[in-house]
Amino acid sequence: MTPVTGADGGAANIGIRVDRDRCAGSGVCALFEPRYFDQSEEDGLALPRVREAAPEALPVLRAAASRCPAGAITLVVPDTRESAAGDRAD
Ligand code: SF4
Numbered sequence: 001m002t003p004v005t006g007a008d009g010g011a012a013n014i015g016i017r018v019d020r021d022r023c024a025g026s027g028v029c030a031l032f033e034p035r036y037f038d039q040s041e042e043d044g045l046a047l048p049r050v051r052e053a054a055p056e057a058l059p060v061l062r063a064a065a066s067r068c069p070a071g072a073i074t075l076v077v078p079d080t081r082e083s084a085a086g087d088r089a090d
Contacts, residue, residue, distance in 0.1 A: 011054070011055050012055065012077070012078040013052035013053060013054060013055070013078070014052065014053050014054075014055060014057060014058055014061060014075055014076065014077055014078075015051065015052055015074075015075065015076030015077075015078070016036060016048045016050060016051060016052065016053060016061065016073070016074075016075060016076075017048070017073070017074040017075075017076065018037070018045075018046045018047065018048050018072055018073055018074075019072045019073075019074065020045045020046070020072070022070045022071060022072035023045045023046045023070055023072040024069060024070040024072070025039070025043070025044035025045050025046070026068075026069055026070070027039050027044070027046075028064075028067050028068060028069065029046050029064045029067070029068055029073060030046065032063070032064060032067060033060055033061070033063075033064045034049075035049065036048060036049055036050060036053060036057070036060075036061065036064065037049060037064065046072065046073075058075070058077070061073075061075050062075065
């Protein structure tokens, strides 16, 4: 696994983004990773519970992004400039 480091070499947090225009409201993210995702009771679309997560969360966040049927979850990994919805680079 690629180490996640910040510009100063220290651990960097992972940004979690959900594109609500793409989200289909399937609820898969909230079902598998309720620590990081919730679903709006109003419109059923996903809501990230947190905007950032510790580097150790990267495997589960990648799994959540790869399961999303709409490709609506983007992970922002600072320094490496990795931005992925699943394994997709933007
Ligand atoms: S898995 Fe994707 S489409 Fe389904 S609720 Fe989560 S962000 Fe939306």
